[in-house]
Amino acid sequence: MAKPISYTLILAFLLAVIVFPVDAKPDTTIVVTTLSVLQDYVQQIGREHVTVTSLISGLENGHSYALKPSDILAVRQAHMFVTIGAGLEVWAKQLVESAQNSTLEVVVTSKGISLLRNTGSIHTKGGKHTFGNPHIWLDPENAKSMIRQITTRLIKLDRANRRDYLANQAEYLRELDTLQADIKRRVKKLPDRRFISHHPAWPYFARRFGFKIVGNIIEHSGAEPSAKHLSTLVQQIKKTGIKVIVSEPQLNQKIPRILSDETGARVVTLTAMPxxxxxxxxxxxxxxxNVSTLLETLSP
Incomplete structure (x- = not known):
């Protein structure tokens, strides 16, 4: 559960309101996103009609991000706030409430997308499993749904530029279709598509492109792996001949390196965030x- 904002943070926010105005281009829709991937979507659709910033650059942990006074100010002055939802940004509701922006358009891009469960990344609330895996954007088909939602909300706020938004969306969706087809063609030639995942961010990506995740080092968000689980992974890697362990730059590399030393599997670093x-x-x-790195590592 997100921690309540302290009086010190509120005071810092009030000072920030006085001192630090948002650096926005004139006559643009001001958009704040939680993650850099959402920032890119908004920029691709809005282009010159938007001023968009992301609270998280890519190396922070989106699950446990600590709010800053500047975040409250940014959302207070924004026209639109874009999130993933699905239990990923547990702090987002608190941020919106603290910003007290009555005209803010809040977009939860996971709306309407079926979440995968039993993938090792079920997010919890109050001890109960209420969410599935939130890393939906790593499947471009999900990304297309998210992009359409963003386009709809931009048009709602700025109907004068509706034609531009729709044209940009059409161009971007075509680019994603072309990219998907190219990736599938390349992956299809690969005989062994299996890997171990450090953090369970990859099930949507694997399902879309035909990779197979054999196991996860971290089974649940925020929980360290047990010695028993790691021993099982070592045995599994040795028995099945898994060649690759996929890690991410924001994660501690100690355990993947230990598994690599024990098994000979190679650790590669991919990113779930632009x-x-x-x-x-x-x-x-x-x-x-991500695909090129995996193909290079998994190729015979």
């Missing part, structure tokens, strides 16, 4: 990077 690694500044470049 901008977290060189050459991944956009959603599409991130997908290309």
């Amino acid at each position: 901008g977290a690694l060189p050459g991944t500044n956009t959603y599409t470049s991130m997908l290309r990077f």
Whole structure:
């Protein structure tokens, strides 16, 4: 559960309101997103008609992000706030309430998307399993649904530029379709598509492109793996000949390195968030990077 905002934080926020105005282009729709992937979606659709910032750049932990006074100010001055939902940003509701922006358009992009369960990343609330895996954007078909929702809300706020938003959306969706087809063609040639995942961010990605996640180092968000679980993974890797362990740049690399030393499997670093690694500044470049890295590592 998110921690209540302290009086110190509120005071810092009030000072920020006085001192730090939002650096927005004139006559644009001001959008704040929780994650950099959402920032990229908004930028691709809104282009010159939006000023968009992300609270999380890519290297922070979206599950346990600590709010800052500048976040409250940004949302207070925004026209639109875009989130994933699905239990990922447990702090987002508190942020919206603290910003006290009565005209804010809040977009929860997981709306209407079927969440995968039993993937090792079920998010909980009050001790009960209430959410599925929230890493929906790693499947481009889910991304297309999220993009359409963003486009609809931008048009609601700025009907004067409706034609531009729709044209940009159509162009972007075509780009995603072309990219998907290319990735599937490349992956299809790969005989062994199995890997161990450090953090269970990859089931949507694996399902879409034909990879197989054999196991996860971290079974549940926020829980360290037990010695028994790690021993089971070592035995599984040795028995099945798994060659690759997929980690992410924001995660502690100690355990993947231990597993690699024990089994000979190679640790590779992918990213679930644009901008977290060189050459991944956009959603599409991130997908290309991840697939190319996996193909290079898994190829015979």
